[in-house]
Amino acid sequence: MSDERDELWRVAAGQRGYFTAAQAITVDYSHQAQYFHAQRGNWIRVGRALYRLREFDDLPAEPGDHLVRWFLWSKERAVVSHATALSVHDLGIANPDRIHLTVPPGFRQKDAALILHRGELESGQVQQHNGFLVTTPMRAVAETAAAGADQDVIDSAVAELLDRGLATRRQLLKEASELGPASELAVQRAFS
Numbered sequence: 001m002s003d004e005r006d007e008l009w010r011v012a013a014g015q016r017g018y019f020t021a022a023q024a025i026t027v028d029y030s031h032q033a034q035y036f037h038a039q040r041g042n043w044i045r046v047g048r049a050l051y052r053l054r055e056f057d058d059l060p061a062e063p064g065d066h067l068v069r070w071f072l073w074s075k076e077r078a079v080v081s082h083a084t085a086l087s088v089h090d091l092g093i094a095n096p097d098r099i100h101l102t103v104p105p106g107f108r109q110k111d112a113a114l115i116l117h118r119g120e121l122e123s124g125q126v127q128q129h130n131g132f133l134v135t136t137p138m139r140a141v142a143e144t145a146a147a148g149a150d151q152d153v154i155d156s157a158v159a160e161l162l163d164r165g166l167a168t169r170r171q172l173l174k175e176a177s178e179l180g181p182a183s184e185l186a187v188q189r190a191f192s
Helices: 003-013 021-026 031-040 065-073 082-088 137-146 151-163 169-178 181-190
Strands: 018-020 043-047 050-053 099-103 114-118 126-129 132-135
Touching: 003 018, 003 021, 003 050, 018 021, 018 065, 021 031, 021 050, 031 043, 031 050, 043 065, 050 065, 065 099, 065 132, 082 099, 082 132, 082 137, 082 151, 132 137, 137 151, 137 169, 137 181, 151 169, 151 181, 169 181
Parallel strands: 099 114
Antiparallel strands: 018 050, 043 050, 126 132
16 A cells, blocks of 8 residues: 555544545645545545545444544534434433534534534533544433433433443532533433
8 A cells, every 4th residue: 555545544544434635635645636536436425525435334334433424524523412422322212313413603514414502512521432522421411401302311311321330410410500400400300
């Protein structure tokens, strides 16, 4: 493999095979070379200026592979959040039909597959997870409650969060109270 291919592979391997056109440029693939590789089938075009190395399509899918795509789509500004974050953390019975992302207030991109929540997250509320960012388990429970999810989703997530020792009741109530009375009430009900 060429040096450029090696470098691109290193970038894409940490992102489940996905990479952006900008990342390809940084390892010396010109726009013409990108077009060539996409036309030859070496790279699979999955979105505007977003590709995946063909070899990764042959590998068994990992949970969350598709979330790397959306993280890169957002130019690494989106954080997987709410019920989608509960699914990533395997907390409870959350199974959202659309992907929830928290994005900065000025974020303008849209897609029908997504539910975008605007807001700023503190570093302690976010974790790195296999090529994308996700809210912490405690934050995911609180924000899902604040968004008005069904109480059974909150109940199951809270039970598993506490069973695993990922948070105490006090910590969870504090996080929920920061997101407002709806979140706090739903979390309190889950303790019953």
